[in-house]
Amino acid sequence: MSSVDDRTGAAPLPAGPLSKIDYSERIPNNVNLAEDRRLQRALEGWQPKFLDWWRTLGPALPTKDVYLRTAIAVGRDGWAHFAHVPMEEYRWGIFLAEADPDRTVKFGKHKGEPAWQEVPGEHRADLLRLIVVQGDTEPASVEQQRVLGNTAPSIYDLRNLFQVNVEEGRHLWAMVYLLHAYFGREGREEAEQLLKRNSGDLDAPRILGAFNEETTDWLQFFMFTYFTDRDGKYQLGTLKESAFDPLARTCEFMLKEEAHHMFVGTTGVQRIVERTAQVMKENGGKATFEDGVIPLEVIQKYLNFQFSVSMDLFGSEQSTNAGNYYSSGLKGRWQETRRKDDHVLLDDARMMSYVEDGEIKEKEVRMLSALNLDLRDEYAADCANGVRRWNQELEDAELEDRLLLPHEGFNRKVGVYAGHFVSPEGEVLDEATYEQQLGDWLPTPEDRQAVADLMVPEYEYGKFASWIAAPKTGINDQPVEFDYVHLAEEGVA
């Protein structure tokens, strides 16, 4: 089913044949790695380091095997295979979406020219940086979620966590392939660094502060996969438009896998809200931690936190670099080809909110300078969809309460709102008033501790922790009570 939007027009029909991935290779791939012995050897040299990283900083809970999805083709149908796999034997590999030999650059000053199959010298440094920044986020989230398995609310959820983890690992492979294949010695060094920087490491942390915080509980995990992985989805969406064809094709396939991560977040929060709403209805109003569920106001605080820090990920509203990336053809806009404009944007403008004299005002800015904001707006609109879905659970339980997305200026450290004190409702406050109410808007240490106290593992097949409802269906048409994960003896103890 395709959607039609007044602004972007109709979605293009899917195209391209199925392209099988060769699983006889040591590194599964659809990039003819066997024909490039030098590249193959370089990647085979990186592989043990990756596995070492996975063993050291990947999921901590010992397992025998997990019912995982593995990519077997990159076409539009039947691209994944499901089976129980020991996680260390997961077939991480290199998969690019099908090539279109006639693909042209769709935006910027190179618009209409053939897409690049090699890295142009003038854009080498920028492309290298974009790939490194993207690559850095992939293993970071695996490291952040390392110990979550110890408190999984069900075997079903444990499996979903591991699926997200192995696919983030594969996304790291995707970026490392580009570094090795197109950036020579410098690329190989950066690939090494992607394993040496570690989440929370004081000497060599991950690039962004947000990727150095440990994911402490499952509510945060679900909020992370909903808001922060969605952030990644939008970034991949802009790189999918890149004039550098291998990057575009890599990101296109990554987006396909990323959809599952969105699903985990959307349904995870929805099931928590469903359970809370059920208890609220039974109680005729409030639900508290004593009821064995997460109170709605605490869910709202977690939502406020994860949305606001994810908004910071987009950078400043206005950026020279973002404009340069666009004009050079390195990064497009979300759904670039469906936009109804000239795709060059030299004469375009848009409105931007900012704070002045204690008020939120608007001014006109050049579109080319405001592409971070353009992407962030698309993201925020998408986020609102999930909140509507969560609120449906409250409505179905005949409750008046609703979850809300906070104002874009709330709790911001980056951009025009940084240094200002904006409430979730969008009111500009003085610092003292803001600080006084912050505990009502963001999770306090006590809130986090109370949530953590609920996080007792439930490893019995088909059973779920008290604070989360069971899903309506299982994975890949399997029943909810399916044995998605076989724990190792030491994991059960």
Next chain:
Amino acid sequence: MTTDSADGLTWVREEAPVWDADKSRVIGGAPEGAFVLGFEDGQALPGDWWAVRDADDEVVGYGRLDTTWGGDAEILLAVAPDRQESGIGTFILDKLDDEAAARGINYVHNRIGDHERRDLVHDWLVVRGFRGPIDGDLRKRVGIKHETGSSTRRQGEAYDVSLDSADQAPGHEEQGGYVNVEEHQY
């Protein structure tokens, strides 16, 4: 937002940065090719900008932080041509470091334009923690700061090796002592 330094320098955030005469003098005074900005007078500028003012309230430098997705943060640093080699560049870099840290950014990037002094600029950045090729992307871990103890020393001032706990000169080879690359002055 302002910050005072011991050197009488003040770090002033520009809430609504525009291209103006001061920027033209300070940034425009850099060697040709150092910066590609191309703004017109009065044009609003993207990114976060700060001016550095001296004790006489004159603008003697600028710092800019340009952040895009995922912590991709690039700095711009410019010192008025007649005030270079007096520690203002180090002051700006330290302040930009603080600003990046406040935004949750752990690394900053820089690119050196193709100009006659690019070798010197590259060396200057390397001793302040940047790593990367002269014609590529340079990256620095936020929080690694250049020791400014020797940076305020005036050119031509005698170097007293007995005051240097490491028995190393700060890179003024002509004044004797070993070269400590971390202290190298340009």
